[in-house]
Amino acid sequence: MHRLIAVAAVAGALWSMMATADGSDSAGDYLYGTDGSSLTISGTQQQPSTDPGTDSNWSDGGPGDGTGPGEPSGPSQEAIDLAACMDDSGTTRCAPRPNRPAPPASAPSTPGAPTITISDLARFAPASIRATAEPGNVGIVGMPTNFTAAASTQIQDGELFGAPLRVRFAPASYIYTYGDGSSATVTTPGQTWEALGQAQFTPTPTSHVYREPGVYPARVDIRFTAQVDLGGGWIDIPGQLTTSGATQEIRILEARTALVAHTCHENPAGVGC
Structure with a gap:
């Protein structure tokens, strides 16, 4: 039934x-x-x-x-x-098509934010950094000379494409050029021997050994990553911006050892004094 x-x-x-x-x-x-x-x-x-x-x-x-x-x-x-879908006997051979919703209306086009590249931010780049070497920008032939650079995150306000913005630069890597034809790229700005808890003339991540006496024009170039804030939060900008460092002269001296009976303080006229 x-x-x-x-x-x-x-x-x-x-x-x-x-x-x-x-x-x-x-x-x-x-x-x-x-x-x-x-x-x-x-x-x-x-x-x-x-x-x-x-x-x-x-x-x-x-x-x-x-x-x-x-x-x-x-x-x-x-x-x-x-x-x-039905034949002459009334038998259904296929199912009716389901109702399909109408396509949504096109959203009105709105102008987007301007596209900012790393080169657009060059005029906001941080100032050059001068590398220093210890002790007192003087080194000894054949022994490590320790380099440091005082770099930190910097924020600048300005205007780009007619709109106000903030730019934040963060150091990503350091390119040390030692002036004798050699260089090194590291991710640390370097620390003093005292801050590292090391004795003088011991190797550090940013130290360099000079093989000949002389005066060398050393510098450190810094690669920065950049972010911009147009009013809605920080936005990463692809690429990196490199600032060239100012030259610092490093004097490298030869050191000779001598066995003496008195220090230079005790005998200023002694050998090596």
Whole structure:
């Protein structure tokens, strides 16, 4: 009994969707038969025409489109799709297309923030840093000379492309050029021997050994990463900006040892004093 009621309900829905626009039952002749446990539907049905010249229910904005006074409304798109999927026996061969939501309207275009490159920030670059060597910018041939550079994060306010902004530079690496043809790139600015807890003339991450006496023009170039704030928070700028350091003269001396009986303080005229 439950199966008979369910099938009958489906048959009623199909009959309702295939009814003609004027509400009559002339869409086709259908025969019903039952064996007590199922319901069979058979017959023929008339599909609506897709030609606007032959179908009075074609929506063309004029008479017969189902919008005029007293005119019946045309079949729904779901009924048309379902009728196209049925054969002459009334058997459904495919499912009707699901309703698809209309595409969203295009969002209005809004001008974005200006594109800022690392080269645009060159005029905001931090000032040059002068490297120093200890002790007193003097070194000894064959022994480490320790270099340091006082670099830190810097923030500058300014204007770019007609808009105010803040620029933040952070040191990323240090390029030490020692003046004797050698250089080293490190990620630390260097610390004094005392800060490192080391004895004088011991190696450090930024120390260098000169092989010949003389005066050498040493410097440190610093590579900075940059961020800008246009009012909505810090934004990373790709790339790095390098500032060239000021030259610092480093005097490298030769050291000779001598065994003496007295210090230079005790005997200023002694050997090596």
